[in-house]
Every structure is written in C-alpha cells, then in structure tokens.
Amino acid sequence: MNLQLLQTRLGYTFRDAGLLQQALTHRSHSSLHNERLEFLGDSILNCVVASVLYDRFTGLDEGDLSRLRANLVKQQSLYEIAQKLELSQFLRLGEGELKSGGFRRPSILADTLEALLGAIYLDSGFDAARDVIRAFYIPILDTVDPRTLGKDAKTLLQEFLQSKKISLPTYNVVATHGAAHSQEFEIECLVPKLGIQVFGRGGSRRAGEQAAARLALEVAGQALQKSPAAGRKAKPRAAQLKLAGIATVQDTAPSDEPATAEQSTKDARGDAKQQKQAGSKSA
Structure with missing residues (x-):
C-alpha cells in the first residue's frame, strides 16, 4: 500500500502517519477505526464549503446557498471525489467487507474521505484541511451552474x-x-x-x-x-x-384502448363501404 501516492493526490503530507492509517481504517478491520475522524471531518467539510460558497456566489440567498452546499457534501459527491483519488486501493477493511466488495461501496468511500479531512485537521489544523477541501471543490464549482445544481x-x-x-x-x-x-x-x-x-x-x-x-x-x-x-x-x-x-x-399490436370518436367514424364508414361493395357483387 503506497500511502505516499495517496498523500501526493491529496496535496498533503501527514506528520503523524498513525492518523493517516486510522483515517483509512474501517470499523470491520480493528477497534481503532475512523468513525470519530469521520464525524470531525464532516463538520469541517460543511464549514469550508459554506465559506467557499458564501465568498463565491455573493448574489445567492440563504436557501440557494443551503441547496448548493447540501448537493456538494452529499454522499454521491464525496464518492466521486474519492473515486478520482482512487481511494479504494488504500482502504483497510475487515475480511468480510473485502469479500463483499466494501472497497467499492459509496458509503464507505465517502466516510473515509471525511475521516481523512478530520485527520488532516488534527495533524496540522484548520487551514491545512481548508486548503485540501478547496482544492477538491474549486474545479467543481468552475463547471456547475449554481442556479440549477441540486434541483430535481x-x-x-x-x-x-x-x-x-x-x-x-x-x-x-x-x-x-x-x-x-x-x-x-x-x-x-x-x-x-x-x-x-x-x-x-x-x-x-x-x-x-x-x-x-x-x-x-x-x-x-x-x-x-x-x-x-x-x-x-x-x-x-x-x-x-x-x-x-x-x-x-415492440411490433405494433392491436390496442386495448377505446377508440376515439374520429376513429370510430372512420371504422363505420369503412364497414359501410365494404358492405356496399359486397352487395354490388351479389347483384
């Protein structure tokens, strides 16, 4: 497991390697896992993203800012960032999670990313965590429309x-x-x-x-x-x-839907025409 490669992708090098190991450890692996770090990272992530949105979109009201933040910090968004980091290859999972494909599970990858942010905060403080988060999100914000992002x-x-x-x-x-x-x-x-x-x-x-x-x-x-x-x-x-x-x-099949009035009239005319032709032949 090349943790230096992960740190290069994060743009941050840990002083305490133990914090990095813990951030990557799922509860299925050992008792020293990343859930508390995830809690911390989630709070820092929300704070930094809120600050970035506040500074960047000065014309948006509270409701639109909240919608944008919710969309940017939801599980799917974090999962996509984790995928770009190829975070799955660095996870420490228990045997059961490995067999069940836990390294591909969006919830595990999203939680691990938050844990990494919490670990960075503990390792070097808020500014270091903020810089990493901004590096994740500024390119995303450069490509989205704030008027539509997060709306169904x-x-x-x-x-x-x-x-x-x-x-x-x-x-x-x-x-x-x-x-x-x-x-x-x-x-x-x-x-x-x-x-x-x-x-x-x-x-x-x-x-x-x-x-x-x-x-x-x-x-x-x-x-x-x-x-x-x-x-x-x-x-x-x-x-x-x-x-x-x-x-x-599929190939066109007879319809069970009731015919429209127009179609019924056409059908009636067609039947009458056929009957008239049949009568002429008989005569």
Missing part, C-alpha cells in the same frame, strides 16, 4: 415554464408494470401549450414523474430554440418511449 427535474421544468409564462405541466399514471413488490410506474407528462407529451418510468410514481420531467425539459428547450412562438407537435407514444430510452418498442 420537476423543479427545473416548473421554473423553466414559469419563466416563459407557460402553464405548469400535468402528470398522469398511464400504466404500471411488474409484480406488486417491484412495480414500475409509467408516467405521462403533458405541456399542452408546447404540444409536448412524453413518458417516463421509475420504481415509484415520483421517480417516474422525475424521468418524464427530465425528458419534457429537454424537448421544451429544443422546441423553444427552434420556434419560440410555436409549440411542437407531440410524437406518438412509441416514439417518445424510444426517445426517452425507457422502453423497448
């Missing part, structure tokens, strides 16, 4: 439509798939003014709505870029499912 698709779609003075979308459950214990919901999202009708799927109604909202937001943006004053015609449901990448489109 439904919120972004709502804000987008409101900015264009367009009525809010409606969501409808059109189908459920699978057994009762593992249902998948198919959700329709409609934006009538733009002629948008898209479908999303998810393991819950909320997840399905989010999937549909993401697609609707993409289509709405494209529609307004091409023709700000005109809406886009809704694509057939099968085409939307293919576009969303949420279902495999």
